[in-house]
Amino acid sequence: MSTETSSWAALGCEEKLNFLCYTGDFFPGPSGWMVALCVAAAVAVAASALLVIQWRRMDSIPERIFSCFSYLSSINFKLSLNSSSIPHLPFPSPSGEVTLDPDTAHGGLVLSRDGLGMRLDRWIVSQSSLSEEGRRVSLGKQMDHFANPRRFNSQPCVLARQGFTSGRHYWEVEGNEDWRIGVSRESAQRTRGFKFTPQEGYWGLGCYSSCLIALTDPVTPLHCSLQPRRVGVCVDIEERQVSFYSVETRTHIYTFTDMVFKQGAKMCPFFWTIDKQNELVLLPPVSGGD
Structure with a gap:
């Protein structure tokens, strides 16, 4: 131990x-x-x-x-x-209301007697495929729709009676379900297949099944929130531009600039629809301004 x-x-x-x-x-x-x-x-x-x-x-x-x-x-x-x-929402044109010209209307369109409304009655094909009897249809009265070379025969379209060579002009349209509206050269093609594009002398806005587009080539889709029920159209000949507005909200939608046409050429409002139930209606001018 x-x-x-x-x-x-x-x-x-x-x-x-x-x-x-x-x-x-x-x-x-x-x-x-x-x-x-x-x-x-x-x-x-x-x-x-x-x-x-x-x-x-x-x-x-x-x-x-x-x-x-x-x-x-x-x-x-x-x-x-x-x-x-972009111009501000303009005053209505002092030149008076815009009315439809039945002598330019496609044969399948029905125009109101006051010249302010239109809808599609039936789609009529070109003159060559119709019988002699089929070349006459009703637009409130009997008329020969294919005898006039001024008439549209491939698109359900019609021009206004009024045309403009100078100044600034404004009109309003109440849309239906499917429409195209705008301004065209009076000399633009009407009697054969064509596109509603600036290259062919048409500057317009279109609505298809609630889709709003500018009629460019190719088309320019616009935001759905911009879709108006009433559209204001303002063409300025000297500035060579046409603008579209929402009448209800007084807001700008789209503007075409640098329009190409000869000096002194007549510019005409155009209207197109394939809606058989509801009329596309031209609204009479209102007094006053902004």
């Missing part, structure tokens, strides 16, 4: 208890500077976390500001573009 073992065994119980309970420097207590260091480290970590979170929030603010600035700049650009190149 070792000396240390025999010495421990020789101690009494009270002496052993006193030895085990004596702490002194055997388990030294924490010093004050160590506690302070730990607290400072914890505070530093917490502060760093808060700074990182705040920095990320601050870092996203410039992006939001830039995004808002870009959006507002785009709106300002569009507004300035509209104000510089």
